[in-house]
Amino acid sequence: MTYHPKSDFIAVMMERGFLADCTDYQGLDEALIKGCQPGYIGFDATAKSLHVGSLIQIMMLRWLQKTGHKPITLMGGGTTKVGDPSFRADERPLLTPAQIDENIAGIRKVFAAYIDYDSGAENAALMLNNDEWLADLNYLDFLRDIGRHFSVNRMLSFESVKSRLDREQSLSFLEFNYMILQAYDFMELNRRYGCILQMGGSDQWGNIVNGIDLTRRVIDHEVYGLTSPLLTTSDGKKMGKSQDGAVWLNPDMRSPYEFWQFWRNTTDADVGRFLKLYTELPVGECDRLGALAGSEINAAKVILANEVTTLCHGAEAAAAAEATAREVFEKGGIGDDLPTLTLGAADLPASIVQLIVKTGLAKSGKEAKRLIAEDGARLNDAPLTDAGMMIEASDLTQPIKLSAGKKRHALVQLA
Structure with a gap:
């Protein structure tokens, strides 16, 4: 991809490795240089915390704000009642409204560390809940006004649905509705808040394209989609998992020390890439640290662990974690991946x-x-x-x- 962006946001996304695909590079770029633009990512409330697998999306919202735009974190209070079937082999367990509200309260704490919601600035972030407009939809009106714009043939062709059907695994009608609801979210955010951009992992491409199409058909507005790569570590493991389960971002579910340790144990080959994605160190410095070899790469891993932990849990927690690690590892004279x-x-x-x-x-x-x-x-x-x-x-x-x-x-x- 040889596109040369004019906007700071797309430049950052490209040079730091956040960008997998975009529906219209030039159109989005031109819109972003005109001034503060709202962009959103949706997060379903399936647990009381997000884990490291969501951190790439959180950092995208953070960079959107740092480059002068308005991030919207959309909590899926409504869509969590349905469950996103994307690339899953089975149906998600359904949660009660009380469980969903409890999960949203836990997730809200994570975002407060990364994104400014309260400054009153033009680009102060918004946290919204799609239950606000999904809960009271009239089913017959929704079918007539929104459902008619969706082709089942096209929905069946999206990779997230196709892969499930190819494996002859059941896809319930409830889940099939999910992509229509997500498309409706994008249109509502555009209508209510002027939101022009939806971002997500590359597994969300089909859902994002549906939202762009629906917004154009129903209210004739131009909106854009941008996806990030689905990250795996260099040894092929899914990002966000460790030996003893998910690496949660909330300190009551994964201690800052253990969170620090997860990043300190990064494989050598991933250090440079992770520094670009998960810290705000200059790209040149990320490349320099990632190219170190032998025992020197361990110093780069400590920098990675400190920078990521500082963003998530604060500088004090990062310093305490490093001090504990030195106490345990160096005085005991033991190796790395503990x-x-x-x-x-x-x-x-x-x-x-x-x-x-x-x-x-x-x-x-x-x-x-x-x-x-x-x-x-x-x-x-x-x-x-x-x-x-x-x-x-x-x-x-x-x-x-x-x-x-x-x-x-x-x-x-x-x-």
């Missing part, structure tokens, strides 16, 4: 044998006991001799380090 077991208060007290098994240092309780009996186990680098030892919450004010032999280590921490 598995971490996070326990809740309900999991404690727990026997040391259980913890050795849960961290993956032994396959069974029997093996863990043998490891202790043969002097192969250590707790914070001291020999572990008591197989009956219990770990209480008071023992976990700082993470503890378990070791099996000289080379295998794991951390245990309190959530």
Whole structure:
């Protein structure tokens, strides 16, 4: 793609690696240089927090605001009642309105760290809920006024639907309606707030195109779509997952220390790319750090972890996480990719044998006991001799380090 953008926003999207596709580069570019323009991304409220997989979209909204435009975060209070079928093998479980409201309250906290909603500036962000206009739709009117603009043949051709049908997996009528509702959202946001841009992951391309088409047909307004690549790590894993589940952005669901550790354990090949996407360091500096090799790349990973954690949890939390990591890793003289077991208060007290098994240092309780009996186990680098030892919450004010032999280590921490 050789398009040379005039607007700061598209220039940033292109040079930092955010851009997968755009419905009309030139049209959007010309609109953006005319002044502050609203653009939105929708987030369904399927959990109490977003995870790292959504961070690329959050950063897109942040850059939209930093380049002078107005981000709209659209919470899917209405669409969550239906569930987005895009690229899923099964139907999403349906949530109650109370669960959806609780999830929206949790997600709202994440956005406050990245986006300015309250300054009163022309480009101060809006947080909206599509339940506001979807909840009271009259079904017959909606079918007549909106449904007639959708071709089922065309909807069946979108990759997100096609892949499900090709695998002969059920696609309910409820889910099939989702793309119509998302298209309606774009039109309503244009009508109510002058929103000209919808962004999302590349799996949302079909939904975005539907919204552009509907807006043009019903109210004859020109709007645009822009997608980001669906990110996987260099070893092919889906972004946002770690050994022990999703890497949540809310601190009560994933501690700032563990969040920091996730970024510190980035694969060498991903460092430069992740610096461009998830931090605001200049592109040249991201390239320089990403090109480091050997032990020097570890210093770049610490910078990545500090920058991303500062954006999400604040500079104090990032500094505390780095200090804890230095304490645990450097003084203990251990290697990099350390598995971490996070326990809740309900999991404690727990026997040391259980913890050795849960961290993956032994396959069974029997093996863990043998490891202790043969002097192969250590707790914070001291020999572990008591197989009956219990770990209480008071023992976990700082993470503890378990070791099996000289080379295998794991951390245990309190959530």
